Amino acid sequence: MDNEHLDVTKAVAIVENIKEIIDANKEFLTKLDSAIGDADHGINMSRGFTKALEKVRNNQYNDIGAVFKDVAMTLMSTVGGAAGPLYGTFFMRASMKLAGQKEADLTLLAQAFREGLQGVVALGKAQLGDKTMVDALTPAIEALEAAAKQGLPLKEGLKRALDMAEKGMKDTIPLVARKGRASYLGERSAGHQDPGATSSYLILKAICEALGV
Amino acid sequence: MDNEHLDVTKAVAIVENIKEIIDANKEFLTKLDSAIGDADHGINMSRGFTKALEKVRNNQYNDIGAVFKDVAMTLMSTVGGAAGPLYGTFFMRASMKLAGQKEADLTLLAQAFREGLQGVVALGKAQLGDKTMVDALTPAIEALEAAAKQGLPLKEGLKRALDMAEKGMKDTIPLVARKGRASYLGERSAGHQDPGATSSYLILKAICEALGV
């Protein structure tokens, strides 16, 4: 097992860890969503990743793409709400890039996540600054890409991505939402951290932890 | 105006004073009814005597019976609940005894009230000790009758009646209700003063005050 590649075992560990971290933050995410949404984001995400993990645990995989494809399908059919199709699409598009791959380096991972993000934007039509998950995902994936271009190690790339996701997440606080339920609040949405941006950060954090970053 | 007779002017003053005292005790009666009933006794009684007073004020009377008949009819058609027909009947039966009378002495008053009480018992079928208005009315009317028999002055008779009504009212506290809504509480009705016994006491108190007792 090398440190520069994501492989099937690690991919499964990632799913396990996402489930853990989302569960641990279930109430927190729901609380964020109750401030500017409808108080279900943590519940939805926890339900989805619990099912995704069940699915992944009950399967044998030969490539990373297949792991993420199962995650995508499960999220799509169990999360519901806005986050369901968005994260479903994210993992689906990423899995297509990783299809057939037994391992992925930083470059491939960055490409896969970029595809995922493009899917999210195509479906949800959110722009940067609309106070959504896109605000955490975009800088994180840009950081991954930059690190890949500089030939940095996988862990270093992920670490930088996580830092940027965290920054993007926190930067949603002053924003006025323009997409999703929070947009109905208008100015009143400012001052609250976006739940979806937060779950995106937590997912990245789980990936990092699973890979020992 | 003599002190030994009730006349039309005093009868109207009685209605005015009942309305005052019931209004002043509206919340209290409702609170008693909320402990062992449905929290409307004060509201019902206040509505009824407000209307009764309106009616009485808008009329000219030649006899006491007519005053109480208007009170009876108004209570019957505005109070509702258990208290409406009971007090309606009380005043109706009393008014029949007083029909055509320009004044009433203690003896006649005692007879009229006895008739009223008999109407209440015929309609509601409550026995002494069932924790109802009958428990305040019965000893009070017995005191009136006794005072009349002894040839005591009107005011003295009323004073004794009021004392007995108060005692009867307080004696309802430990009783277990067997009639009316409070009976549904079973043992739990013990420890609370009956709202209807309380309004009966207050009506008698208003009569006393109106007559300067």
Add this chain to the structure above:
Amino acid sequence: MKKLINDVEKVVEESLSGLVKAHADLIKLHPSARAVLRVDSPKEKVAVISGGGSGHEPMHTGYVGYGMLDAACPGEIFTSPTPDQMYEAAKAVNGGKGILFIVKNYSGDIMNFQMAADMLAAEGIPVEQVVINDDVAVENSLYTAGRRGVGGTVLAEKIVGAKAEEGGSLEEVKSLCERVNANVRSMGMALTPCTVPAAGKPTFELGPDEIEIGIGIHGEPGRHRMKLKPAREIVEMLATPIVDDLPFKAGDEVLAFVNGMGGTPLSELYIVYNDLSDFLEKKGIKIVRNLVGNYITSLEMQGCSITLLRLDDEMKRLWDAPVCTPGLRWGM
């Protein structure tokens, strides 16, 4: 107290005004007395009349119309109506075949309806009364004002109304009503109290995790107060005394009525129905008709009641017969 009202003194009046405006094709107000009348009350039928305190909507005013009530007399909130209301309503809808009063067993209702019946009888109008007393929560009914009339009233009004509509005589309609009453049992519970507008405060208090089993429809306390339980256990606590009382037996065909107290979402009532259906299935009691919803309420109270009616063929047929009222409608 937070309510969508204008004036605590005018709650009943304004609500009735809205009701008859919304359903002017079915019902109208009596010109002088506080009573809701069918617009098309036919001559040549027994007039079925009910009434009682307001705050239980849609009962009774919402049940006036084809195949159910000819008139309803609403009192103030939780307060029996007065005899003049029933008297005037009866005079207005009397078609010559007589009047049936369906009365819920509460001291006030009994006395006020009795006085109205006396007034009508004095004028030679044939009038009968049936008192509904289906609430098994009331134990020792010998030492109380007796069992209260609750959910069974709605079923009686529907079935008896259909019988009157098809031309039943006063005697037939009355005895059917007695038969319904003899075969129906109910019990309710509350999650939260309710607030009579004129009182401004809840009629009773329940802790944040307490419920009251055996509650009456005016918030009269019930059999026990206890900690919140799962719906399944609540259903068992309500349905067991109901089943044991009649008793309902394996093979009986019943109408199962899950009623909301006014503030309970429909989704929860269906959970209750689901559990009730399991409960009765285990006992071999067959649900052949059902009614689920807020039909006899206690203002905004959260909670539910369960009513079981043992059906015979006539009752089934009459239950299925067309009904067209603001609160219950099918077949037309």
Add this chain to the structure above:
Amino acid sequence: MKKLINDVEKVVEESLSGLVKAHADLIKLHPSARAVLRVDSPKEKVAVISGGGSGHEPMHTGYVGYGMLDAACPGEIFTSPTPDQMYEAAKAVNGGKGILFIVKNYSGDIMNFQMAADMLAAEGIPVEQVVINDDVAVENSLYTAGRRGVGGTVLAEKIVGAKAEEGGSLEEVKSLCERVNANVRSMGMALTPCTVPAAGKPTFELGPDEIEIGIGIHGEPGRHRMKLKPAREIVEMLATPIVDDLPFKAGDEVLAFVNGMGGTPLSELYIVYNDLSDFLEKKGIKIVRNLVGNYITSLEMQGCSITLLRLDDEMKRLWDAPVCTPGLRWGM
């Protein structure tokens, strides 16, 4: 949190189970996907399908049946359903004349229905979508996810369902649905919040004398929070932006829909209807149809919404057409 439930994870499942047991003559569950289907969905008609988060009962599952929906796909409480639900439901009720999805405008609903539509289109099944967005409480809809779909959805489902039932083509049914949406406006308010079972806490907080004007059906905050007002003023605050928006004009014939949020007693809704009727009369707007009751709810929330639909002759005729669903029934 006090609710008549067994398990926060199973609220939707058990409630659906109760619903289909109670109305087995009208509806059934899809054998694998979470969807409620008409038992008698005829071939040779456009299948009308809706869905959305649960917690708004009777919408949508209670509107499946003759003359309304062919299928409804309930999500978790306040959470959009997933594409596989709509996909499977559509496959089950597809009669060959195509599928219309009636979608409320929420990001989640839009995306999930869109994915289902893509999946069906990929199989060559003709599918159209109409998004209902009638909530005038949402200002600046350019800078938001747009106006939400609220009370107008119920009216659209009834009218469009009747059109499909009488054999309208997919094109006709769709364009009628768009016409209903173009002529309907709504706004709601809350007296109290509601609690999503899985969350266990109220979705927002309101002081003991505060109300929220312009609330969404998931407890999304509205335009203003203010002190409790009389019903008449609340009606004015809701109806004025509704009337001004379309705008509704003197002489317009409308369907006036006073909806309860789930925990509001019917008596209060009729007071609101009474005030609304006065309000519209002053403006010369004529109520020619109405609906008053709890039809699109937010769990046990207390409050109400007002919806006005400008009617044309076809809409009137289709509104009056027979409908037979658990939640809405007349004419049969």
